[in-house]
Amino acid sequence: MGKIVSLDNICLSFEGEQILNNINLDIFDKEFVTLLGPSGCGKTTTLRIIGGFLEPDLGDVIFDGKKMNNIPPHKRNINTVFQRYALFPHLNVYDNIAFGLRVKKLNEKEIKERVFEMLKLVNLVGFENRSVQRLSGGQQQRVAIARALINRPKVLLLDEPLGALDLKLRKEMQIELKKIQQSLEITFIYVTHDQEEALTMSDTVVVMNNGVIQQIGTPQDIYNEPVNAFVADFIGESNIIDGIMLKDCLVNIFGQEFECVDKGFSLNEEVDVVIRPEDIHIIPKDNARLFGTVETVTFKGVHYEMLVRSDNFNWLIHSTKAAEQGSVIGMDVDPFDIHIMKKTTE
Amino acid sequence: MNENTHTHRSLLQKLIAAPYIVWMIVFIIVPLAMVAYFAMTTADGVFTLENIKDVWQYANIFVRSIWLAAIATVICLVIAYPAAYILSRTSASAQSTLLMLVMLPMWMNFLLRTYAWMTILGNNGLINSFLGLFGIDSIKMLNTQGAVVLGMVYNYLPYMILPLYTVMMKIDKSVLEAAHDLGCNGAKTLFKVVMPLSIPGITSGITMVFVPAISTFIISRMLGGGSQLLIGDLIEMQFLGNSYNPNLGSAISLVLMVIVLIIMTVMNQFDAGDDKVLM
Numbered sequence: 218m219g220k221i222v223s224l225d226n227i228c229l230s231f232e233g234e235q236i237l238n239n240i241n242l243d244i245f246d247k248e249f250v251t252l253l254g255p256s257g258c259g260k261t262t263t264l265r266i267i268g269g270f271l272e273p274d275l276g277d278v279i280f281d282g283k284k285m286n287n288i289p290p291h292k293r294n295i296n297t298v299f300q301r302y303a304l305f306p307h308l309n310v311y312d313n314i315a316f317g318l319r320v321k322k323l324n325e326k327e328i329k330e331r332v333f334e335m336l337k338l339v340n341l342v343g344f345e346n347r348s349v350q351r352l353s354g355g356q357q358q359r360v361a362i363a364r365a366l367i368n369r370p371k372v373l374l375l376d377e378p379l380g381a382l383d384l385k386l387r388k389e390m391q392i393e394l395k396k397i398q399q400s401l402e403i404t405f406i407y408v409t410h411d412q413e414e415a416l417t418m419s420d421t422v423v424v425m426n427n428g429v430i431q432q433i434g435t436p437q438d439i440y441n442e443p444v445n446a447f448v449a450d451f452i453g454e455s456n457i458i459d460g461i462m463l464k465d466c467l468v469n470i471f472g473q474e475f476e477c478v479d480k481g482f483s484l485n486e487e488v489d490v491v492i493r494p495e496d497i498h499i500i501p502k503d504n505a506r507l508f509g510t511v512e513t514v515t516f517k518g519v520h521y522e523m524l525v526r527s528d529n530f531n532w533l534i535h536s537t538k539a540a541e542q543g544s545v546i547g548m549d550v551d552p553f554d555i556h557i558m559k560k561t562t563e
Numbered sequence: 564m565n566e567n568t569h570t571h572r573s574l575l576q577k578l579i580a581a582p583y584i585v586w587m588i589v590f591i592i593v594p595l596a597m598v599a600y601f602a603m604t605t606a607d608g609v610f611t612l613e614n615i616k617d618v619w620q621y622a623n624i625f626v627r628s629i630w631l632a633a634i635a636t637v638i639c640l641v642i643a644y645p646a647a648y649i650l651s652r653t654s655a656s657a658q659s660t661l662l663m664l665v666m667l668p669m670w671m672n673f674l675l676r677t678y679a680w681m682t683i684l685g686n687n688g689l690i691n692s693f694l695g696l697f698g699i700d701s702i703k704m705l706n707t708q709g710a711v712v713l714g715m716v717y718n719y720l721p722y723m724i725l726p727l728y729t730v731m732m733k734i735d736k737s738v739l740e741a742a743h744d745l746g747c748n749g750a751k752t753l754f755k756v757v758m759p760l761s762i763p764g765i766t767s768g769i770t771m772v773f774v775p776a777i778s779t780f781i782i783s784r785m786l787g788g789g790s791q792l793l794i795g796d797l798i799e800m801q802f803l804g805n806s807y808n809p810n811l812g813s814a815i816s817l818v819l820m821v822i823v824l825i826i827m828t829v830m831n832q833f834d835a836g837d838d839k840v841l842m
Contacts, residue, residue: 270740290743297744303737307759317745320755368745 220282221246221404222267222372227276229262229428236262237273238428244372244406244421249398251407251415254425255451260408261300261376263425267406268374269293281371296365297374301381302357304349310336310360311345317368335363338397355386362397372404379414391417412452416440424448445561446489453493456532460490460557468557471529473506475550479557489558494535495520496554505547507532511540598820601813614814621797621815625822628794631708632776635715639723639772640765642716647727647764648757651734665724668717677714677785684710684786706788714782715772722771730764731757766830774823794819 220243227240237259244250252260265271266278269290278285285293296317304313314335318328336342339359344352349360358378365373375394379387395418398405409415415422416436424431424439424447432444443449446457461469462482468475470490482488502508509527521539525532525546532548540546605611650661668676683689684704691701704710734757742752780795787793794815801812 268744270743289748290740291746291748295744297741299737299741301735301737303735303741305738305741305756305760307756316742316755320746320751364741364745 219246223279225277227273229273236428247402249405249420251419252423253415258425259428260425264374264408268297295372296368296370298361298365298378300376302361310347313360314363331367335367339363354381375407377409445558449491456492458490460488462486462488476552477555478553491556492550494533497534498549499540500547500549502545502547507548510545511542514539514542598813598816601810602817614810618814618818624792624797628777632773635712635776636769636773638716639720643723643727647724647731650728651731665721669721708791710786711783711791714786715776719772723768726767727764730761734760
């Protein structure tokens with residue numbers, strides 16, 4: 218797999234505010250890459266720089282080994298699915314999808330073939346003469362995808378394309394998009410703030426915050442081995458506790474010593490301790506080192522979500538067994554479920 | 564929207580609407596009925612179609628009015644379209660300044676503005692005096708059709724720019740980005756996306772320029788010097804001038820209204836019709 222898009226030291230500021238700070242990212246051929254982060258983290262800005270809609274202040278955008286900084290969008294072999302679809306309201310479904318090929322002045326016979334190929338791909342055969350304004354959100358989304366893919370781009374950029382759809386439709390489209398990406402063997406660069414979406418679809422997840430890339434890795438890496446408290450908190454729910462590293466593999470949490478598996482911190486270093494809610498076991502309070510009062514119990518389908526108040530921390534616990542509301546419970550964590558992270562200096 | 568029209572209107576709504584209905588009856592329906600009445604009666608109040616038949620003898624004036632108003636409208640469109648496009652794409656702060664500049668002439672009285680053109684275009688006016696400095700003979704500019712068209716364009720240009728600007732502001736920026744993304748350069752985006760989406764602005768701009776231009780009488784009087792009589796002048800003469808004949812004047816007004824109505828109906832076909840006609 219060769220590199221297809223590289224961002225090299227990209228910096229961008231707008232009205233004195235640093236939007237992107239030293240972004241370095243390699244995207245490989247046929248890869249599904251997701252830029253994930255809260256709103257305002259710079260993920261859409263990064264996508265717009267790749268698409269050519271924005272120029273970076275500093276740094277290079279390299280496409281297939283060639284520097285692309287000053288190439289306008291219409292000359293890049295990249296297409297975009299926009300956030301709110303941005304379909305042409307004056308054209309019907311067929312003409313929307315055919316738009317890119319008509320600009321390239323292909324003959325109508327070939328255009329027709331390729332439009333129907335696309336309609337089949339996105340399951341919209343029979344809708345070709347519909348006005349795009351009379352389509353549902355999901356259908357408009359499919360038109361937007363077809364309109365971009367018909368140009369056979371090497372890279373498809375998708376800017377929160379499923380944001381406006383309801384949950385069930387969104388899940389269906391996630392699977393469908395992934396299927397399309399695999400069958401066409403195109404690189405997808407996907408922007409979302411939905412961590413579950415990112416984990417479901419991606420080969421590689423790029424977590425961003427405040428214009429800085431926090432972590433690049435597979436969904437499993439990002440979830441199981443977050444590099445800092447921000448990533449841990451953003452990807453799934455977490456309990457993030459202040460701790461002190463006593464020595465290798467021993468951490469002090471709320472005055473209690475816990476074995477863990479992390480090494481390489483300095484003596485008595487203050488650290489963030491991250492514990493996933495599903496990794497906390499409920500045990501009898503008598504021989505527990507951590508305990509608290511169960512504040513709320515919420516049934517979530519697969520598990521119960523419990524909020525447990527102790528003297529200095531509110532714990533979030535996921536468990537298949539519900540504890541009684543108002544009761545005092547003990548809590549325990551296995552050493553390999555305790556994740557120690559360096560404090561991020563901000 | 565349709566649901567609202569079907570729901571029962573409350574008494575309050577009727578009361579609030581009442582003043583407008585009264586206004587429309589008193590100031591629109593009644594005068595129109597009076598125009599129609601005068602147009603189809605003699606001075607003694609006897610029904611006749613003679614007045615309407617008499618309008619035919621002024622066909623040349625009708626043709627000239629339509630022709631000059633059409634030229635002025637086209638020139639307005641050609642000037643206003645790029646202006647409105649640029650206006651809609653500049654930053655918000657620059658937009659308000661530029662809009663001010665567009666509106667500024669409208670703050671001055673219509674007559675004054677037109678008088679100003681007389682002193683600019685006249686035989687001893689600003690332009691000819693300037694040319695005289697270089698020994699160039701004065702050019703006759705005032706009292707020509709060109710001067711009348713210039714007056715129309717100058718006075719009605721803002722009415723073309725504003726509806727175009729409004730409609731272009733409403734075009735989603737991401738739609739233009741999509742066009743770029745799909746391979747359009749600036750010009751192609753303009754022709755394939757911006758133009759078709761701004762048709763409503765074009766039609767309302769044309770209406771707002773063409774209708775007042777076709778019925779103007781001040782501009783032709785002042786800049787055309789009476790030699791370029793337009794329908795407006797003709798109607799005015801029947802009511803206030805020497806050839807006092809309100810019945811004929813009403814008939815001319817009625818015919819003009821019908822002509823404008825027909826032209827506008829044809830125009831609106833483009834607006835609502837199939838987009839492919841323009842592709």
